[in-house]
Structures are given as structure tokens and as C-alpha cells.
Amino acid sequence: MPGVRRLPRILIYAVLIALSLFYLIPVYVMMVTSFKGMEEATLDRMWELPSSFHLESYAIAYEKLAPHLLNSIYLTIPATLLTAFLGSLNGYVLSKWRFRGANTVFTLLLFGMFIPYQSILIPLIQFMQSIGLYNSIPGLILIHVVYGIPIATLIFRNFYAGIPMEILEAAKIDGCGMMGIYRRIILPLSLSGFVVVAIWEFTQVWNEFLFAVTMTTSTQQPVMVALQNLSGSQIVQWNVQMAGALLAALPTLLVYIFLGRYFIRGLLAGSLKG
Amino acid sequence: MRQKEQWLAFLLVLPSFLAVAIFVYGFIGWTGAVSFTEWNTLVPNWSWAGLKNYLYLFNDLRFQADLRNTLVFTVFFILLSAGLGLLLAVLLDRRIRAEGWFRNIFIFPMALSFIVTGVVWQWIFNPSTGINLLLKEWGLERLPQWYVDTRVIPGVEWGQISFGIPLALIAVVIAAVWQLSGFAMAMYLAGLRAIPEEIREAARVDGANEWQVFRKVILPQLRPITLSVIIILGHISLKIFDLIYAMTGPGAMFVTDMPGVYMFETTFRGNHYAQGAAIAVIMLILVCALIIPYLWSNLRRGVE
Numbered sequence A: 001m002p003g004v005r006r007l008p009r010i011l012i013y014a015v016l017i018a019l020s021l022f023y024l025i026p027v028y029v030m031m032v033t034s035f036k037g038m039e040e041a042t043l044d045r046m047w048e049l050p051s052s053f054h055l056e057s058y059a060i061a062y063e064k065l066a067p068h069l070l071n072s073i074y075l076t077i078p079a080t081l082l083t084a085f086l087g088s089l090n091g092y093v094l095s096k097w098r099f100r101g102a103n104t105v106f107t108l109l110l111f112g113m114f115i116p117y118q119s120i121l122i123p124l125i126q127f128m129q130s131i132g133l134y135n136s137i138p139g140l141i142l143i144h145v146v147y148g149i150p151i152a153t154l155i156f157r158n159f160y161a162g163i164p165m166e167i168l169e170a171a172k173i174d175g176c177g178m179m180g181i182y183r184r185i186i187l188p189l190s191l192s193g194f195v196v197v198a199i200w201e202f203t204q205v206w207n208e209f210l211f212a213v214t215m216t217t218s219t220q221q222p223v224m225v226a227l228q229n230l231s232g233s234q235i236v237q238w239n240v241q242m243a244g245a246l247l248a249a250l251p252t253l254l255v256y257i258f259l260g261r262y263f264i265r266g267l268l269a270g271s272l273k274g
Numbered sequence B: 001m002r003q004k005e006q007w008l009a010f011l012l013v014l015p016s017f018l019a020v021a022i023f024v025y026g027f028i029g030w031t032g033a034v035s036f037t038e039w040n041t042l043v044p045n046w047s048w049a050g051l052k053n054y055l056y057l058f059n060d061l062r063f064q065a066d067l068r069n070t071l072v073f074t075v076f077f078i079l080l081s082a083g084l085g086l087l088l089a090v091l092l093d094r095r096i097r098a099e100g101w102f103r104n105i106f107i108f109p110m111a112l113s114f115i116v117t118g119v120v121w122q123w124i125f126n127p128s129t130g131i132n133l134l135l136k137e138w139g140l141e142r143l144p145q146w147y148v149d150t151r152v153i154p155g156v157e158w159g160q161i162s163f164g165i166p167l168a169l170i171a172v173v174i175a176a177v178w179q180l181s182g183f184a185m186a187m188y189l190a191g192l193r194a195i196p197e198e199i200r201e202a203a204r205v206d207g208a209n210e211w212q213v214f215r216k217v218i219l220p221q222l223r224p225i226t227l228s229v230i231i232i233l234g235h236i237s238l239k240i241f242d243l244i245y246a247m248t249g250p251g252a253m254f255v256t257d258m259p260g261v262y263m264f265e266t267t268f269r270g271n272h273y274a275q276g277a278a279i280a281v282i283m284l285i286l287v288c289a290l291i292i293p294y295l296w297s298n299l300r301r302g303v304e
Helices: A009-034 A056-096 A102-111 A118-130 A137-161 A165-173 A178-189 A191-207 A210-215 A223-232 A238-269 B003-035 B052-058 B061-092 B099-111 B114-124 B131-137 B169-193 B197-205 B210-221 B223-238 B242-247 B259-269 B273-303
Strands: B152-158 B161-166
Touching (some): A009 A056, A009 A238, A009 B061, A009 B099, A009 B169, A056 A102, A056 A178, A056 A191, A056 A238, A102 A137, A137 A191, A137 A238, A191 B114, A210 B259, A223 A238, A223 B114, A238 B099, A238 B169, B052 B061, B052 B273, B061 B099, B061 B161, B061 B169, B061 B259, B169 B242, B197 B210, B210 B223, B223 B273, B259 B273
Antiparallel strands (some): B152 B161
16 A cells, blocks of 8 residues: 555565464474384484374374263264354343343353353362262263353344344234244254354363363273373373363364354354353 | 333243252352351361461462462463454454464464363473473573472562462463453454444544554543453452463462462362362452442443
């Protein structure tokens, strides 16, 4: 643009490329190390490319993590679906049918998304033990659904705020009730809202560690706990650790690669005001 | 709304509301109660201990180190993440080529678990490998000890600990910034894109140069974004647990310990339930100091 002094383009690209390289360091280390053979994965050759392509570290890591990957799948999918459904219902009511005190209810719900979970952990364990769900995947599902309600409600409430009231008024005149409008008008319009919430919840639950490590033992453990055990163990070689880290990260990475646009929307929606 | 609809609407959110009432508010109350008891053994002991657990913590070397570390970590983590995020957003907002690629590279760490991050960065900052191999090759003689460094700079005696910046935290801050600066970037980029181009043009017509446009026009517009970024990153930082647990553990002299790690270890490894509850209550109070003004102002705005 004439007359306007701007940063030289070349400098912008140089900075962006340099920073990109910094962001990719861990990916490089993970990839390079995980494809090395046992004798090559030594500490002093960390940055070198593998001289030949090996998959044995993946085989070992997979053997150790496979049952826990399965646990994580059984945990994440129902938890995500239930949270999204409840969030949608709450968001609909709290944005379109604001009963007296609705804002207060919403704020009280919202608080739950910020608390450090350490502050509810001791009673939670006692409670789960007393209802017989301690150390079980259904128990973890219940926990993730309850503590996922606040953010799912927030995202859906913001999402539905964009649907004009006139549509609802028209449906009311046609004789639709609160639930009729939800089923016939709101739900069909909610697809991208569900995608955003589902991706967000999926990532959160898959990556979560504190509940997983305190609520489950051995065979019930989700993959992140198993990965932490793998890396904490002295006898596991570090190329296996890297392969394990990549395996455990793969589902959320794939979701990010293919549906990144929605992931970022969830990221922003979860932080902007209601 | 008619009376009947009011009730129906309330009934629909009631299950969620009750669940949160019990699992959040009820359990917080319960934890608070535990923190005032003598329950520091495996078997619950509900006899009243008053402030004993809190007094113990505030005189405890480890907890004092935790408070120091939380303060240092939070400040550096927020400053660096927000600063780097703003820089990246400003650069990406310059209509550059391959913007989508760059954006994806800066945000993808957000999709990873802190455990994965911790496992990988632990090796990168391991003093006998990783970054230090490169530094050695470049001729550096006194290699940094990263997260095993026990020095605290400047190290003023304060209570049981020396107060200052524990050098071991640098490595942890870098890993955390790597993971979450993309969030700040996404927030700032959305903010920048929402500022109409006419405002910038108007300032330029008035003779402002690019730097002045940024300082006087853009930055003030981004203030609400900065507030959100500080609150989100701040509350993550105050309750951080997984990253430390996977990457460094408490460290020698507790140089990388955090309240979240102490709470976990003392409660579930040491069976000091009442002490763990007291740590949890203090963590909650710290987070509340950050969150409640924010929620309150949102509520007020919602009512208007």
C-alpha cells in the first residue's frame, strides 16, 4: 500500500517460519525417535534421523496400551454424547425460555467449569465408592458428564442465541410447545453446535488425567494413565515411550487435523462471555 | 412467559442443576469440612481439628515452595503465552500466504494431553540429552541443568524457603507456553479480525504510523480479549497438575512442585486426607479470586 510503512514481508515470514520450527520440535523428536530401532535409540543420538525404518517400538507400545486405548474409547464416546445432549437442552432453555432466575442458574452452572477438581476429589471418591461405581468406566462417564455440563451449556447457549426468536414465535402460533419446538426446529439447526461441543468434549475427556488416575486402577485405567505409567517405568526404553505418546495422542490429533475449524470454534466459544 | 412454561423450563434444567449442585457445591462444602478434621490416616477420623491443617501447611517448607512456584509460574506463563499469542496473531493478520498452515501449527498442541506434552518435553529438557546436545555442539561449556537445577534467583530467605525464581521452572514454563500460546493466538486473531479496517484507515489518514495505529487503536480494542486470556490461562495455571506430574514431578527441594501435585501426593499416596483437603480449599480460593469477579460482571451484564 503506497505511503504506508509496513514490516517487510520477508521478515514476517522469517519469524513465522522460525516459530513454526520451534512448535514442531516435539513432533520431530516423537516421530524420529519412535521409528528408531532399539540399538539406535540412545540419548546421544536424539536429533539424528533413523538410519532404517523400524516399527518395533510401536509394536511394544501398542501391546502395552491397547486395552487402555479401548477403555478410553468406551469412556469418551458415551460421555461426549451425553454431555452434548444435556448441554443442548440446557442451552436451549437458558437462551430461549428464560424463566425467572435463569441467569443465576446459568452463572451457578458456569462456576463448575473453572473449579480446580482437587477441591471435589475426596468426596467424589467416597461418593463413587458408596454407589458402587468407583474404579469403573461407567463411573468415569458419570463424572465427565456432570463436570462437562457447564461448558457444553455455555457453548450451546451462545449458539442458540443466534437463532431468531421470530422462528419460535411462529412455531408457537402453530401450536408447538417447548419440547415440540426443540425437536422440530432447534435440533435440526444444531448440527454444527453438536460438532463443536462433541469435538471439545472428546478432546477434554480423552486427554483428562486427574480423575482417571484417582478413580481407576490397573485394568480400568484410560490411556493417559497407562502412558504415564509407561514413561515412569525405568525399564521401558524411550523410543517406546515416544511411540506410546504418539499412539495416545493420535485420536485427538486426527480429530484436530480433519475438524480443526470446529475445534478452534469450541476453543473460542468456551472462553467468550455468555 | 406463562406460569406453566416458567415451571416447565425450570424442570428441564433441573437435573443438570441438581447434579452440579451436588457434585460442585455440595462436594466443595464436604472438602471444606474435611479440611477442619483430624483425618490424616487411611481411616476417616471426623474429630474437629480447627485450623490445624492450614497452620501446618503455611509453616510447611513444601507448601511455601508451592506458593512461590505457583506465583512465578503463573506470571511467566501468562506473560509469555499472551505475548507470543499476540505476536503470532498480529503477524498472521497481515494477509500472508499459507495462513491456515501456520495457524494449524501454532494451535495443534492444544489438542494434545498435558501427559503427552510432559513425556516429550521431559526428554527434550533432560540435561544429558535433548537441547543440551545441540548446545554442546555449538560450543557452550556450562550447560543449563533445566528442570533439575535447584537454584532460586535471587533467593531471599523467606520462611522456610528461599524466595525468587526457581530456574527449574523455566523448562516447565516453555513446555506450557508451547501448549497454550496457540489459544491466546486464536483469541487475539478473532479479536483482530473483528476490528473494522475503517478504524485503522482513519488513524492512518490522520497521520499515524503503523506502530501508533497498533498502540493507540488496536491494543485498546483488544483489552477485553486480554482479560479473557488472562482469566482462562490464569485458572489453568493455578490448578496445574498433569504437566508437572508427567514432566518433572516435585523436583529436588520442591523446585517444580505445585499445590495440585502436593494435594495429589499427600492425599492419595500419604493418606493425609485433611491436609489434602486444606490444599484443595486454598487452590479453590485462589481460583475464585480470579473467576468470581469475572462471573459476577457477566451476570450483571446478563441482567441488564
